[in-house]
Amino acid sequence: xxxxxxxxxxxxxxxxxxxxxxVEAAARELFARYGYRELRTPVFEQTELFAxxxxxxxxxxxxxxxxxxxxxxxxxxxxxxxxxxIVRAVIEHNLMNTDxxxxxxxxxPMFRRERPQKGRYRQFHQVDVEAFGFTSPTIDAEVVELALxxxxxxxxxxxxxxxxxxxDSTCRPAYVERLQKALRELxxxxxxxxxxxxxxxxxxxxxxxxxQDQAAIDTxxxxxxxxxxxxxxxxxxxxRQLELLGIxxxxxxxxxxxxxYYVRTTFEVTSSALGAQSSILGGGRYDGxxxxxxxxxxxxxxxxxxLERLVSLVPSGEAEPRCDVFLMPLAAGALxxxxxxxxxxxxxxxxxxxxxEGRSVKSRMKQADKLGARxxxxxxxxxxxxxDKLGARxxxxxxxxxxxxxxxxxDAIVEHIKGRxxx
Ligand code: HAM
Numbered sequence: 001x002x003x004x005x006x007x008x009x010x011x012x013x014x015x016x017x018x019x020x021x022x023v024e025a026a027a028r029e030l031f032a033r034y035g036y037r038e039l040r041t042p043v044f045e046q047t048e049l050f051a052x053x054x055x056x057x058x059x060x061x062x063x064x065x066x067x068x069x070x071x072x073x074x075x076x077x078x079x080x081x082x083x084x085x086i087v088r089a090v091i092e093h094n095l096m097n098t099d100x101x102x103x104x105x106x107x108x109p110m111f112r113r114e115r116p117q118k119g120r121y122r123q124f125h126q127v128d129v130e131a132f133g134f135t136s137p138t139i140d141a142e143v144v145e146l147a148l149x150x151x152x153x154x155x156x157x158x159x160x161x162x163x164x165x166x167x168d169s170t171c172r173p174a175y176v177e178r179l180q181k182a183l184r185e186l187x188x189x190x191x192x193x194x195x196x197x198x199x200x201x202x203x204x205x206x207x208x209x210x211x212q213d214q215a216a217i218d219t220x221x222x223x224x225x226x227x228x229x230x231x232x233x234x235x236x237x238x239x240r241q242l243e244l245l246g247i248x249x250x251x252x253x254x255x256x257x258x259x260x261y262y263v264r265t266t267f268e269v270t271s272s273a274l275g276a277q278s279s280i281l282g283g284g285r286y287d288g289x290x291x292x293x294x295x296x297x298x299x300x301x302x303x304x305x306x307l308e309r310l311v312s313l314v315p316s317g318e319a320e321p322r323c324d325v326f327l328m329p330l331a332a333g334a335l336x337x338x339x340x341x342x343x344x345x346x347x348x349x350x351x352x353x354x355x356x357e358g359r360s361v362k363s364r365m366k367q368a369d370k371l372g373a374r375x376x377x378x379x380x381x382x383x384x385x386x387x388d389k390l391g392a393r394x395x396x397x398x399x400x401x402x403x404x405x406x407x408x409x410x411d412a413i414v415e416h417i418k419g420r421x422x423x
Contacts, residue, residue: 006122007116007122008113008114008116008120008121008122008123009121009122009123010121010123010308016311018316018317018319018320019311019314019316019317020307020311022154022314022317023127023154023307023310023311023314024107024127026150026153026154027105027107027127027150029153030146030149030150030153031105031129031146031150034103034142034146035101035103036103036104036105036129036131037103037104037105038104038105038106038107039086039089039104039105039106040106040108041079041082041085041086041088041089041106042079042085043078043079043108043109043111044076044077044078044079045076045077045079045084045085045088046074046075046076046077047065047067047075047076047077048075049077049084049085049088049293050065050077050079050080050084052292052293053083053084053087053261053289053292053293054080054081054084054259054260054261055201055259055260055261057200057201057204057260058201058204058258058259058260059204059258060080060081060112060258060259061080063113064080064112064113064114065077065078065080065111065112065113066078066080066111066113078111079110079111080110080111080112081110081126081128081259081304082106082108082110082126082128082130082304083128083130083259083261083286083289083300083302083304084289084293086104086106086128086130087130087289087290087293087295087300088293090102090104090132090290090295090298091290091293091294091295091296095132096132096133096295096296096298102131102132102133103129103130103131103132104129104130105127105128105129105130106126106127106128107125107126107127107128107307108125108126109123109124109125110123110124110125110126111123112124117276117277118275118276118277119274119275119276119277119306119308119309119312120277121308124306124307124308125306125307125308126304126305126306126307127150127304127305127307127310128302128303128304128305129143129146129147129283129302129303129304130300130301130302131143131300131301131302132290132298132299132300133298133299134299134301135287135299137234137235137237137238137241137265138237138241139301140234140238140241140264140265140285140301141238141241141242141245141247143283143301143302143303144161144163144238144242144247144249144265144267144303145242145245145247147267147269147281147283147303147305148161148247148269150305151269151280151281151305151310154310154313154314155314155315156271156280156310156313156314158271158272158273158313159269159270159271159280160250160269160270160271160272161247161248161249161250161267161268161269162249162250162251162252162255162267162268162269162270163238163239163242163249163250163251163252163255163265163266163267164223164224164251164252164253164254164255164256164265164266164267165223165224165227165231165232165234165235165238165264165265165266166203166223166256166257166262166263166264166266166284167223167226167227167228167231167263167264168228168230168231168263168264168287169263169288170228170230170231171226171227171228171231172223172263174226175221175223175226176202176203178221178226179202179203179205179220179221180198180202182219182220182221183198183202183205183220184198186216186219186220189213189216190205190208190213190216191208191210191212191213193208193210194208194210194213201260203256204256204258205217205220206220206253206254206256207254207256207257207258217254222253223253223256224251224253225253231264234264234265235264235265238265249267255267255268257282257284261286261288261289261292262284262285262286263284263285263286263287263288264284264285264287265284265285265301266282266283266284266285267282267283267284267303268281268282268283269281269282271309271313273313274309274312274313277309279306279309280305280306280309280310280313281303281304281305281306281310282303282304283301283302283303283304284301284303285299285300285301286300286301286302287299287300321351321372321374322351322353322371322372322373323351323352323353323368323371323372323373323374324345324350324351324352324373324374324375324417324421325345325350325351325352325353325373325374325375325376325377325417326352326353326354326355326364326367326368326371326373326375326376326377327341327342327352327353327354327376327377327379328354328355328361328364328368328376328377328378328379328380329354329358329379330361330378330379330380330381331379331380331381331383331384333384334379334380334384335358337379337393337410338354338377338379339354341377341395341410341413342354344414345413345414345417348414348418350414350417350418353371353373355367364376368400369400373400374399374400374401374417374420374421375397375398375399375400375417375420376397376398376400377395377396377397377398377413378395378396378397378398379395379396380396382396383395383396383407386407392409392410392411393409393410394407394408394409394410395407395408395410395413396408397413397416397417399420
């Protein structure tokens with residue numbers, strides 16, 4: 001039996017990879033304009049980092065992590081998200097002491113053992129953005145604006161920004177108590193998962209998607225009605241600045257997100273073009289996380305974009321040209337000059353291919369055509385004969401796009417081709 005990719009993982013094939021390159025290039029270019037620099041962290045970390053960082057009662061930690069014992073019996077986990085690892089790296093390298101504007105981004109694979117379906121994978125990729133050390137609502141608005149600017153740069157037009165505040169350690173505990181009280185009364189009518197959440201993590205009930213539970217959930221107390229004054233003011237200022245920047249949003253008091261580290265602002269961008277897994281990106285503020293993981297009392301805020309979902313929305317665009325010149329050493333003795341020319345053209349920045357199998361002229365022409373080669377460079381008996389007579393090597397250069405042919409001196413080939421490509 002042939003071996004197949006593991007369920008929930010997928011290959012990104014050469015024909016698809018252009019879209020990935022485009023969004024990654026857009027990320028690098030745009031984030032640099034906002035002062036973000038790339039940080040690369042390992043794909044596996046000590047399990048404790050995620051248990052403490054994301055929260056032991058979250059679905060991610062309790063059900064979805066790829067955790068394994070190393071040979072020394074320490075427990076390791078493939079990262080289910082990027083934030084916890086980035087926070088660990090910030091603390092470990094004291095980045096807040098050396099970087100006066102600590103803004104970083106990361107791009108890479110994440111792993112969650114979720115039930116696979118369209119847009120949901122067990123290995124997926126994120127572009128993740130984090131800013132540290134800013135408590136002002138101005139950074140919340142800037143980070144949200146950056147998230148949308150990134151989608152703009154990728155050509156994603158159909159999208160909705162959803163915004164909420166989940167309060168902080170001053171106001172949330174009292175709200176959660178109220179919520180739990182209300183939930184205990186409703187519990188018998190809720191789904192099994194929610195009945196469990198009433199006791200383990202009542203906020204998660206607000207995330208429930210089970211249709212029969214929705215009417216009951218709508219009657220629950222709302223966090224935004226129970227924010228303390230500083231959280232209320234912070235949220236009002238974030239919204240004011242988004243309005244100032246002309247960014248439309250929808251409020252949802254049920255946007256609590258699947259990770260426990262959030263305080264105050266949370267946000268998500270969804271797209272109706274995505275189907276059931278409609279969330280393109282999600283993020284929020286996590287002011288206590290750096291301290292909880294053993295670092296200083298440093299504020300943090302960020303978001304992560306799901307790349308599989310983003311790439312599926314990106315217009316396909318022009319494919320990158322595969323081949324500028326296809327070399328055809330046809331005569332006996334033509335291979336050596338072709339190998340030298342190939343090296344020279346590639347060094348000049350051209351995309352060059354040669355059929356090393358030495359097939360018939362007809363099949364080589366077909367191949368050049370299929371590869372979308374702009375030029376075929378032919379060295380046959382005629383061209384070699386001229387060389388013997390004149391001392392200068394000439395090639396027949398066929399412009400496949402214009403169906404014209406020229407005899408070109410080897411030393412002039414680069415100039416000739418570049419002139420046509422740019423002309
Ligand atoms: P998250 O909402 O868990 O947040 O994930 C962010 C995005 O990753 C989602 O909106 C979705 O596009 C994508 N995603 C998540 N799970 C899957 C999956 N199984 N298959 C495909 N795509 C998926 C976080 O991960 C936070 N760390 C974001 C953040 C950064 N908050 C603050 N800083």
